[in-house]
Amino acid sequence: MIQLKPADKMPGSFGLPILGETLELISTQGWGLAKNYQRYGPVFKINLLGKKHAVLVGPEANRLVLQEKVDCVSSYLGWKSTMEHIFARPMMLQDGEEHRRTRRLMAPLFHGKAIANYFNSMQSEVNRCLSQWLERGTVPLKNEFNQLALRIGIRLLLGVQVEREIEQIEQWYSTLVRGAVALLRWDVPFTNYGRSQKARRQLKQFLQNIIAERKSHSRQTSDDVLGLFLASVDEQGNALAESQIIDETIHLLNGAHFTTATSLTWTLVELGARPEWRERLRQELKRVLGDETLNLGHLKQLNQMTYFLKEVERFYNPAGVVLLRGVVKELEYAGYCIPPGWGVIVAQGLTHRLPEIYTAPETFDPDRFSPLREEDKKHSFALIGFGGGEHTCIGMEFANMEMKIFLATLLRHYDWDVTPKSEAGVSQKFPFQAERELQAHLQIR
Ligand code: HEM
Numbered sequence: 001m002i003q004l005k006p007a008d009k010m011p012g013s014f015g016l017p018i019l020g021e022t023l024e025l026i027s028t029q030g031w032g033l034a035k036n037y038q039r040y041g042p043v044f045k046i047n048l049l050g051k052k053h054a055v056l057v058g059p060e061a062n063r064l065v066l067q068e069k070v071d072c073v074s075s076y077l078g079w080k081s082t083m084e085h086i087f088a089r090p091m092m093l094q095d096g097e098e099h100r101r102t103r104r105l106m107a108p109l110f111h112g113k114a115i116a117n118y119f120n121s122m123q124s125e126v127n128r129c130l131s132q133w134l135e136r137g138t139v140p141l142k143n144e145f146n147q148l149a150l151r152i153g154i155r156l157l158l159g160v161q162v163e164r165e166i167e168q169i170e171q172w173y174s175t176l177v178r179g180a181v182a183l184l185r186w187d188v189p190f191t192n193y194g195r196s197q198k199a200r201r202q203l204k205q206f207l208q209n210i211i212a213e214r215k216s217h218s219r220q221t222s223d224d225v226l227g228l229f230l231a232s233v234d235e236q237g238n239a240l241a242e243s244q245i246i247d248e249t250i251h252l253l254n255g256a257h258f259t260t261a262t263s264l265t266w267t268l269v270e271l272g273a274r275p276e277w278r279e280r281l282r283q284e285l286k287r288v289l290g291d292e293t294l295n296l297g298h299l300k301q302l303n304q305m306t307y308f309l310k311e312v313e314r315f316y317n318p319a320g321v322v323l324l325r326g327v328v329k330e331l332e333y334a335g336y337c338i339p340p341g342w343g344v345i346v347a348q349g350l351t352h353r354l355p356e357i358y359t360a361p362e363t364f365d366p367d368r369f370s371p372l373r374e375e376d377k378k379h380s381f382a383l384i385g386f387g388g389g390e391h392t393c394i395g396m397e398f399a400n401m402e403m404k405i406f407l408a409t410l411l412r413h414y415d416w417d418v419t420p421k422s423e424a425g426v427s428q429k430f431p432f433q434a435e436r437e438l439q440a441h442l443q444i445r
Helices: 022-027 033-040 059-068 075-087 096-110 112-116 119-136 141-157 163-181 192-216 225-231 242-255 258-272 275-289 303-316 396-413 431-437
Strands: 043-048 051-056 138-140 323-327 331-333 336-338 343-346 414-419 439-444
Touching (some): 022 043, 033 051, 059 331, 075 163, 075 242, 075 323, 075 343, 096 112, 112 396, 119 138, 119 141, 119 439, 138 141, 141 163, 141 225, 141 242, 141 431, 163 192, 192 225, 192 242, 225 242, 258 275, 258 303, 258 396, 258 414, 258 431, 275 303, 275 396
Antiparallel strands (some): 138 439, 323 343
16 A cells, blocks of 8 residues: 655745745746746645645646546635635635536536627627727737727626626726735725725626516526526526626626636737738638638637637636645645645646647647647646636637637738737746737738
8 A cells, every 4th residue: 555645745845934935926927836846846835825735737636636536625715815805606616516506507608509699799899899909009908808808798798788887897897806906905995905895896786786677577588698697597496596696797707808818918919920820820711711701600610720729828828827726635646645724736837838748838839739739638637728627617618709709800801010029939927917018009901
């Protein structure tokens, strides 16, 4: 029988008292872990926010934590300190049977027929966005994509179509998320946190009103996510409580928003710097679409575009470098026993840079996903920018559809420049800092 070692014996250190490596990790958006990996290898310990954590790097570790031993870890314990005060307990902060039940009720909202119905609204928001860019000349890229993804979210998730209401929700939402990073969580009017909590109450009230209005008109069913949500029941005929639906919807706006915007931002930077790839994608669009108007069926045939987006997922990790979990039952890995009370960090960003999976991993190279190479197929948990296992991103299809509609429309009708140019093609380890500087300039082709 193999003798397991206690997790305390892992290589690594707990750093400063209480804070440990928290500041280093926040300031490097998680990439600071790359240094520990170089020094200690694929399993090491750190202290994050006063709690002992095991950092596990590699596809086998990803599979173990996210899928095989999912009952030994808790997403709630992983994310609660950064998310619960803003988003309460949506599905991402649920575990076990509670999570599975919510997921069963939400899954149909993001697949098949439901998704197909979102196409036209996405296309009209993309058209609106691009014609505004053209008028304005130069635009701050990330802000614009945040706004585009948020507007698509508001229209499709909440079913809100009136311009004045969309703008009001955008405002509440930005105030809400500003409070997410507030160090001082004091719910009084003059703090960022207080303003954010007020915005949350306003958003909730707004959603309560929409739900009440739909119920009073017996109009619970409609094509938007909220409408489908209100009508969704499981095999036993149970639905989610109204307060849960509101929490999920507010959290969905978050999921639908920053990640997609980050991904699109870096796609434009990389594509802008690669004329040969722009040409390849345009040739592909010509072949698949001919003179037709873009439709859902076309998107599935845009394989080269898929490779490009996957490389952005691998290289830039739009949802961040790490996924967090709390250990609730002993977890064994690599000869160590990680006890309840510890945290475990799935370092997706580091997996995505492993040379044993990806050839020249510091180089941006979408061809690695083409049929001749398929580097991500070496392991089912080698590419996990959308997560994996039970908590895999429920909005993956939604996000890919939105990104492909944007790219197809852009490539067919426009040319663009992104400045500063030096950001493209480098081993981009701090994308969230660099992206604030990026500006785009659009011209008609
Ligand atoms: C490029 C875009 C996106 C990326 C990279 C991304 C990434 C992720 C990742 C990594 C997770 C797993 C979190 C974990 O395991 O702890 C996740 C979960 C989730 N995402 Fe996304 N996401 C994207 C877009 C979206 C969109 C558009 C929506 C909604 C419309 C969405 C809604 C969610 C939800 C609700 C969860 C929680 C799922 C669960 O706990 O079962 N995401 N996402």
